[in-house]
Amino acid sequence: MIYRIDLAKVPLCLLIGCATLFGYILADPVIAQRMFLTGFGIFVLATGAATLNSLQEYRLDGEFERTKNRPLPQGLLPPREAASQALLLLFVGLVVLFVATNTVLPVLTAVFAVILYNGVYTPLKKKTVLAIIPGAICGALPPYIGWLGGGGGAVSYTAALLIALFVLWQVPHFWLVLLAFKEDYERSRLPNLLKQFREASMKRFLVTWIGALVSVMLLFLILPTPLAWYLRILIILNGCLLLFIFTYGLAIRKTSNYRFLFIALNSALFLHMLIIAVGRVSA
DSSP states (O other): OOOOGGGTTHHHHHHHHHHHHHHHHHHOOOOOHHHHHHHHHHHHHHHHHHHHHHHHTHHHHTTSTTTTTSTTTTTOSOHHHHHHHHHHHHHHHHHHHHHHHOSHHHHHHHHHHHIIIIIIIHHHTTTOGGGHHHHHHHHHHHHHHHHHHTTOOSSOHHHHHHHHHHHHHHHHHHHHHHHHTHHHHHHSSSOOGGGTSOHHHHHHHHHHHHHHHHHHHHHGGGSSSOOOHHHHHHHHHHHHHHHHHHHIIIIISSSOOHHHHHHHHHHHHHHHHHHHHHHHHHO
16 A cells, blocks of 8 residues: 555644644643654544545545545545555554553544544535534644643643634634635535625624634633743734734735635644744743
């Protein structure tokens, strides 16, 4: 079997791995091998779930301009090889995660995340727009797994804030893909918000949602974590800049560059994690 990186959605999975490291560092700022193993385990697990998702949706991918050239829709790869790759990556990811954390709860949470993504969200999104709810929850679990792996409590303010941050990020992340490829989605048989709301309404939803996301980003300032004053200023500036970019790009400009906004959203999240992680490690 030849590993096909184009099945595994590696850029997104790298962000998922970084989110896991972020959660871990919030719980335990000591740089150690087990921290990197935890992040790597979730990265590998995410590539396995993504590969399985590619297998589950390859017929649907063939209907979209942006995905029709993937190897499965093109018939360049037998489905059984994709299935083998998915199973191998899922198994390796879980083993690495268990070795890294040596506890059951992070592994069980990771299994739940895979079930939620591949067993609930993926089939449900063909039936209802409400599939975004389990999808957003699933996307918020990697940093929580990192938090658990670092010794954080299963129920805490920090854990709740981590989950809220990534739930609020997931929704505009998906909506921007929807708007960037709106012709695809308007023709698609998939239920989506563009079939229920006008583009102008979607833009208003996005600005409001980004406002909520920035509010949660600022709540990290009151965590019981020592942060230098200049890092606190960077967190505030990062959040305010993100809100300004979206307000200007969606409410003021006549035409919106959704791909740029997509990059800005993900960059702001990554920068937010980096600032806090640096502050936590250097404290």
